[in-house]
Amino acid sequence: MARPSPRIEVAHEALRQAIIEQALKPGTKLPEDVIGEQFAMSRTLVRAVLAKLEAEGLVDANPKRTATVAQPTLAEARNVFEVRRALEAEAVRLVAKRWQPAFADELDSLLRQEDEARARQDERVSIHLAGEFHLRLAQLSGNALLERYLRELITRCSLILAVFGRPHSSDCAIDEHSALITALRAGDADGAVAIMHSHLGAVERRALLGGDDEKPAALGDVLSHYAAAVTARQTTKPPRTAPQK
Structure with missing residues (x-):
């Protein structure tokens, strides 16, 4: 091609x-x-x-x-989050099954960049890096088709946040990502899936907060x-x- x-x-x-x-x-x-x-x-x-x-x-x-x-409409937004929750749960299970210490190094590096963006109050970069964290998880799953679908869903979620609200506290996302890495490092696949489910629920709730007039x-x-x-x-x-x- x-x-x-x-x-x-x-x-x-x-x-x-x-x-x-x-x-x-x-x-x-x-x-x-x-x-x-x-x-x-x-x-x-x-x-x-x-x-x-x-x-x-x-x-x-x-x-x-x-x-x-x-x-996107509100109905479309809810549909996106429904599908994303299902696919990210499977991605986390696959990552847990394939886990290597190098995976933690890559995810920790993204987490540090998120924290640096939060410290300088750079919300746009923080949003981008939060999405990159999830995209890297999808890549680490080893399933190219799953990665492709999640890439589309994750980018659509960023657009949904722009329409219906803004993630007012990046601290929440960083803490949730950190907890996810801890569970994966410990080999706790079920715990990691539960953390991801809770995290995406929080992202969805933050997406419904209402935007600004910038x-x-x-x-x-x-x-x-x-x-x-x-x-x-x-x-x-x-x-x-x-x-x-």
Whole structure:
């Protein structure tokens, strides 16, 4: 299979991260000309990026009108959390079965980054890192299909938080993630599943709190920031070591 254009990859990841970290609010218009200018892409390539984001549930695209950041309904939000709870429970069981000391090192590193973001009150990065923690768990499960589905659900949950509320206390997520690592390190699969279930219940409750009235930033400014960050990560990030089988 042909590898996607690097420009498509950068544009997709920049837009995805901007939506997940709530720099682009639900309902924000995504004009093709602005995106094309930012990433030096034709409208055809921009539409390919938007189609990919639409498939992930992050963008509402329609040939007859300007694409926008998706706005999930409350019913859709509840459906997402129902499925996520079921799949993350299975992911935790698989991780527990495959557990290696190196797994704890990786998860502890993400937890430290979460704590650093909390300490400097960087809520957007904290939201991103919380999602990355769950994505890494999915990857450590060793099941590529489960990882794929959870990636979509986790990104949709970030969007749901933007629509219906904000996680007012990142301390809660960090404590819950820490407890999960402790249970996995101890080989307590059932305990880890129970902690995950309780954690996702708390995330869902925090998602229903109601948002703020922060003024949205200009699309071009947001994309410029995220494009630079994505490009920097791609040039410096070392290859990920696959979990041992």
